Amino acid sequence: MKPILECSRLTKKYGDFFALSDLSLTLERGQIIGLLGPNGSGKTTLIKLANGLLTPTDxxxxxxxxxxxxxxxxxxxxxxxxxxxxxxxxxxxxxxxYTDFFSNFSTERASAMLDALEIDRRSRLSSLSKGTKEKVQLALVMSRDADLYILDEPIGGVDPAARDFILKTILTNYREDAAVLISTHLIADIENVLDRVLFLRNGQLALNATVDDIRTEYGKSVDALFREVFKC
Amino acid sequence: MLGKLVKYDLKASGKLFLLIHIIYLLTCLMVRFFYVNQLDFEAPAVPLFTSIVIASALMLFIITAVCICTWLQITFRFYRNLFGKEGYLTWTLPASSTEHLWAKLLSGYLLSAANTVIIAIGILILVTGENVTAFYAQFAPTFTAELGVPLTTYALWLFLYSLAGGICSVIWIYFCITAGQLFPGHRVLCAIAVYFIFGFVIQALSFLILFLSGYFPGYNHMASQGITAAAYLTGTLLISTVLIVIITVLQYAAMHYIMKRQINLL
Incomplete structure (x- = not known):
């Protein structure tokens, strides 16, 4: 089976600034991967390139x-x-x-999630709170039987209780042969669900290791290692 | 996929479009019954024509406003849905860039064509009163002689020309927005700049072609040479049509290339 995501010498430049520089990596299926790095390290750029929202420079x-x-x-x-x-x-x-455009979208699964969140389906999105909007969007994204879920800061703007719901939603809705790529700054909150982490620094890969390897090799949590690697 | 994209585009713009155009048609009906039908063309000329000039200016203002609203709707839908936040969903739908482009062209053109048809219906409502047609009948032969065809035929040609020209206008607007996306920042401002710069270049080009083909400086100059208004209008219309078609094809090709190869959502 082909890797679900593969980059080779991937570069994205904005003027003179390299958002990603010569990035090469391969991601296999069946794992939850944390895409971690400080602001401006190239996480969102990589995600946008994977979705065809940006054109690579090289x-x-x-x-x-x-x-x-x-x-x-x-x-x-x-x-x-x-x-x-x-x-x-x-x-x-x-x-x-979503039903019209995505053949792998499960209306039943989305409805069940919306019911659990007690969201009125007649509500307009503009009338919902920021956190509820994010939950609706996550419910839609996780209701697809996708091979790769790419979640950019899914727990950034919500309260701790909502974070738990979101993480539970991610864990219970992805298939074993799928992969989940999560970009976040809130490492401590998601560390327990991650199988692998990618550290990005200045558009380049600083670390690509499994969470187990990090704990064994460095004797530290991912959060502690991140703080050490990216110490200001 | 194309059909679904068009359906959602029309759904997004439909309600406001209908509301604006229903208000326009109701205004036309009211003006027809409460003003045009009451006109007495035998009345003293000065107050009569003053009131007609004021009413015509008012209706022209309303028609312009309706057209601007329609164009703003088409423009905003294209920009927001493809290059605003909604673009994150639009561009990740399982559709090709060509399908996205054609969906926007079709939905934009349908709105533009519907606008032209409704504006024309409104104008028909305003000018088809018995008193107006009877008054116009006195001058009809003069108009027919000048235009080469009856005014109704000429109006029909103008309507069909506007209907066909809608596609060029839609492509023109989309091209400016798409070209604006090539800039690293201030993309809306850059799209507006592209609109004015291109507008200026095309105006200059039109003047040059009209000058070289002898249609410049205008009809008054040509009338002295014995050329009829009909011949003048047909000539200028033909030249502008050829120019517009060439520009539209080039703009479509550029837009197609940008949407296929240079998409960079910030």
């Missing part, structure tokens, strides 16, 4: 052996770090939208 990125295209978009479920749905839409309309 090198290439492959999803299941293909450059980002409609076929890869069918197997990648992406949660951006901002509100990405037309806020005038009602929750029920958003469900119809």
């Amino acid at each position: 090198g290439h990125i492959l999803i299941n052996g293909m450059t980002p295209c409609p076929k890869t978009k069918q197997i990648v479920s992406y949660l951006p770090d901002c509100s990405f749905i037309n806020e005038h839409m009602r929750v029920q309309d958003i469900l119809s939208y």
Whole structure:
């Protein structure tokens, strides 16, 4: 089986600034991967490149052996770090939208999650609180039977109770043969669910190791190692 | 996929579009029944024509406002859905860039064409009163002689031309927004700059072509040479049509390339 994500000498430049520089890495299925690094390290750039939202300056990125295209978009479920749905839409309309466009979207699973969150489907997205909006968006993203889930800061703007819900949602909704790539600053909150971590620094890979290896080799938690590596 | 994209585009713009155009049609009906139908063309000329000029200016203002609203709707939908926050979802749908582009062209053109048709219906409501047609009948032969065809035929051609020209206008707007995305920052401002710079270049080009083909400085100059208004209008219309078609094809090609190869959502 082809790796779910593969980068080779991937570079993205904005003017003279290298957001990503010569990045090469391979991610296999069946794991939850933490994409970690300080602000401006290139996490979101890598995520956008994987989703075809940016054009690489050099090198290439492959999803299941293909450059980002409609076929890869069918197997990648992406949660951006901002509100990405037309806020005038009602929750029920958003469900119809996902059902129409994504053949792997499970309306039943999404409905069950929305019911658990007690979200009225007739509500417009604009009338919901920031945290509730993020939950709705996560519910939609995790209701797809995707091969790769890419979640950019999924727990950034919500309270600790909502974080627990989000992490539970991620853990209970992804398939064993799928991979989840999570970008976050809140390492301590998600450390326990991660299998592997990628540390990015100045657009380059600083570390690519399993969480178990980190604990054995460094005798530290991922959070403690991150603080050490990226000490200001 | 294309059909679904068009459906959601129309759904997003439909309600406001309908509301604006229903208000426009109701205004036209009210002006027809409470003003146009009451006009007495036998009345003293000065107060009569003053009131007609004021009413026409008002209706022209309303028609312009309706057109601007429609164009703003088409523009905002394209920008927000592809290059705003909604772009994060739009570009991750399992659809190709060509499908996205065609969906926006079709939905944008449908709105533009519907706007043209509704504006035309409104104008018809305003000018088809018995008193107006009877008054116009006195001058009809003069108009027909000048235009080469009856005014109704000429208006029909103008309507069809506007209907066809809608696609060029949609591509023009989309091209400016898409070209604005090539800049690293201030992309909306850059799109507006592209609009004005291109507008200026095309205006200059049009003047140059009209000058070289002898249509400049205008009809008054040509009338002295015995050329009819009909010949003048047909000539200028033909030249502008050829120019617009060439520009539209180039803009479409550039837009297609940018959307396929240079997408960079910030």
